[in-house]
Amino acid sequence: MSNTDGQHKPEIDRAQLVYAAVLDVVSHTGMVLIAAGFLSYVLRLLPLTVSVEAVASHWHLRASEMNHVLSVPSGWSWVQDPLHGDVLSFISIIFLSMAAMICLVAVIPVFFAGKNRSYALIALLQVLVLVAAVVGIAS
Amino acid sequence: MTRVDGKKIWWFLAAVLLTAMPLVLAPEAAAASLPAGGETSWWIWVLLLFIFSFFLGIVSVLAGVGGGVLFVPIVSSFFPFHLDFVRGAGLLVALSGALSAGPSLLRKGLADLKLSLPLSLIGSISSVAGAIVGLRMSADSVQLLLGIAIIAIAVIMMKAGKSGYPEVGESDVIARALGISGSYYEPTIDKTINWKVHRTPLGLVLFFFIGFIGGMFGMGAGWANVPVLNLLMGAPLKIAVATSGLVLSMNGAAAAWIYIYKGAVLPLIAVPAVGGVMLGSKIGARILSKVNTGSVRIIVIIMMVIAGLRSITKGLGL
Numbered sequence: 001m002s003n004t005d006g007q008h009k010p011e012i013d014r015a016q017l018v019y020a021a022v023l024d025v026v027s028h029t030g031m032v033l034i035a036a037g038f039l040s041y042v043l044r045l046l047p048l049t050v051s052v053e054a055v056a057s058h059w060h061l062r063a064s065e066m067n068h069v070l071s072v073p074s075g076w077s078w079v080q081d082p083l084h085g086d087v088l089s090f091i092s093i094i095f096l097s098m099a100a101m102i103c104l105v106a107v108i109p110v111f112f113a114g115k116n117r118s119y120a121l122i123a124l125l126q127v128l129v130l131v132a133a134v135v136g137i138a139s
Numbered sequence: 140m141t142r143v144d145g146k147k148i149w150w151f152l153a154a155v156l157l158t159a160m161p162l163v164l165a166p167e168a169a170a171a172s173l174p175a176g177g178e179t180s181w182w183i184w185v186l187l188l189f190i191f192s193f194f195l196g197i198v199s200v201l202a203g204v205g206g207g208v209l210f211v212p213i214v215s216s217f218f219p220f221h222l223d224f225v226r227g228a229g230l231l232v233a234l235s236g237a238l239s240a241g242p243s244l245l246r247k248g249l250a251d252l253k254l255s256l257p258l259s260l261i262g263s264i265s266s267v268a269g270a271i272v273g274l275r276m277s278a279d280s281v282q283l284l285l286g287i288a289i290i291a292i293a294v295i296m297m298k299a300g301k302s303g304y305p306e307v308g309e310s311d312v313i314a315r316a317l318g319i320s321g322s323y324y325e326p327t328i329d330k331t332i333n334w335k336v337h338r339t340p341l342g343l344v345l346f347f348f349i350g351f352i353g354g355m356f357g358m359g360a361g362w363a364n365v366p367v368l369n370l371l372m373g374a375p376l377k378i379a380v381a382t383s384g385l386v387l388s389m390n391g392a393a394a395a396w397i398y399i400y401k402g403a404v405l406p407l408i409a410v411p412a413v414g415g416v417m418l419g420s421k422i423g424a425r426i427l428s429k430v431n432t433g434s435v436r437i438i439v440i441i442m443m444v445i446a447g448l449r450s451i452t453k454g455l456g457l
Contacts, residue, residue, distance in 0.1 A: 009324065010248045010321070010322040010323050010324055010331055011322070012245075012246065012248050013252065013253065015252060016245050016248075016251070016252040016253075017245070017246065019245060019252055020241070020242045020243075020245035020246050021242070023238065023241045023242050023245070024242035026238075027238040027239050027241065027242065030235075030238070031239070031417075034410055034413065034414065035414070037406070037410075038406060038410040038411075038414075041406060041407075042182075042185075042407075052181055052407060053181060055181075055405060055407050056180070056181030056184070056407070059219065059220050059221060059224060059405065059407070059408065060219050060220070060221055061221055062221055062223055062278060063221070063223040063224065063227075063274070063398075063401050063402045063403035064223075064401065064402070066221075066402065067401075067402040072402055072405065074399060074400060074401065074402035074404075075399060075400040086406060089406035089410060090404075090406050092406075092410075093231065093399070093404060093406060093409055093410070094399070096231065096234070096235055096238070096413075097231070097234070097392050097395045097396060097399065098392070099234075099238050099388070099392070100234075100238075100388045100389045100392045101392065104389075107252070118316070118317055119253060119256060119317070122256045122257055122260055123256060125260055126256060126259060126260045126263065126389060129260065129263050129264055129267070129393055130263065130389070130392060130393055130396075132267075133263075133267055133392075133393045133394075133396035133397065134396055136396075136400050
C-alpha cells in the first residue's frame with residue numbers, strides 16, 4: 001500500500017463506472033417492482049394462481065412437498081400466464097436475481113473496447129455460469 | 140448527549156432487544172402462541188418477519204455482518220417456515236443488500252470490479268453446487284450442519300483480526316497479469332490510498348469453499364469474504380468490505396436460481412425479509428456513528444452461538 005497526500009479523485013476504471021451506472025438503474029427498478037408486485041399480491045389487486053392462505057398452510061413443508069400439493073410459481077413456469085398477483089411478485093424476485101447478469105452483459109463490450117480481453121473473458125464466463133443457472137441447466 | 144442522540148440510542152437498544160427476542164423465547168412457546176399459518180393468521184407471521192428483518196437490518200449494519208448469516212439460523216429456528224424457503228429468502232436478503240449499496244461503492248472505488256470478478260466466477264460455480272447439495276440433503280441434516288457452521292463462523296468472527304491498510308510487498312503472478320490494484324480517497328486521513336493484492340491463488344481456493352457454504356445454507360458470506368480479502372490477500376479493510384458485497388451479489392444470484400427452480404422461493408416470505416432488512420440497514424447506517432459497534436458485535440456473536448445451538452438441537456430432533 002502507498003499513500004499520496006491531498007484530496008485528488010482516484011481514477012476509476014471505465015468498465016466499473018458502467019457497471020455502477022447499470023446497477024443503479026437495475027437495483028432501483030428492482031426495488032420498485034418488488035414493492036409493487038408484493039402489494040398487488042397481498043392486497044389481491046389481481047387474481048392469484050394460489051391463494052395466500054393455501055401457501056401459508058403449506059409453508060412448513062419442504063419445497064418439493066409443497067410443489068406436489070400446490071402449483072406455486074417456480075423457475076419460468078409463470079411465463080404462459082403472468083397476469084396474477086403472486087406471479088408478478090415472483091417476477092420481481094426473478095428480476096432482482098438477474099441484476100448482476102444484466103450489469104455484466106453491459107460491461108463485456110467495454111472490456112473488449114478497452115482491449116482488456118482477460119476481463120472480457122472472465123466476465124463472459126461469469127455470465128455463462130449465471131445463464132446456466134437462469135435457464136435451469138445447473139438445476 | 141443531545142435529544143437526537145438519545146433517540147438513536149433507543150433505536151439501537153430496541154433493535155438489539157427485538158432481534159434477540161426469538162432467541163430468549165422458547166420455540167415451543169412461540170409456536171403455541173401463534174397459529175402455524177392458514178386462513179387468518181398468515182399476515183401475523185409475515186408482519187413479524189418484516190419487523191424482525193427490519194431490526195436485523197439495523198443490528199447487522201452495526202455489527203458489520205451481512206443480514207443473511209443471522210437471518211437463516213434465527214428464522215429457521217423460530218418461524219414456522221420450512222428451512223428450504225428460509226434459505227431461498229436468505230440468499231435474496233444477502234444479494235439485495237449488496238445490490239443496493241453497490242453503485243455508490245463502485246463509483247468511490249471502494250468496491251473493485253477487477254478484484255471481484257475472478258473470485259465471483261469461482262464462487263458462483265461452487266455456490267450453485269452448494270445449493271444443489273443443500274436442497275438434496277434432509278432438512279434435519281442441513282439444520283444440524285447449519286448450527287455447526289454458525290458456531291464456527293462466530294468463532295472466526297471472534298478470532299479474526301482486521302487490518303485497515305495491510306502491507307503487500309509483491310503482487311502474485313495472477314494479480315499482476317490481471318492488473319488487480321487500485322486507489323481510493325480516504326477522508327479520515329486525507330490521503331489517496333493505493334493498494335494491490337497478493338496470494339490470489341490461495342484466495343481463489345478459499346472463495347470456492349466459501350461459495351459452496353453460502354449456497355448450501357442460503358447465507359451471505361461477508362463473514363468469510365472480508366477476512367480472506369483483507370487478512371490473506373492484503374486488500375485494505377474498506378476495499379475488502381465493499382468488494383465482498385459485489386462478490387456476494389453474483390454468487391448469491393447464481394445460487395438463488397437453484398432455489399427458484401426448486402420452488403423454494405416464496406414471495407410471501409422473501410419479500411418482507413428483503414424489504415425489512417433493506418429498510419433496517421438504512422436506519423443502521425444512520426445511527427452507526429452513535430453506538431459502540433464493538434459491543435454490538437459481541438452481542439451478535441452471542442446471538443449467533445445461541446441460534447447455532449438451537450439449530451443443532453432442532454437438527455438432532457431434541
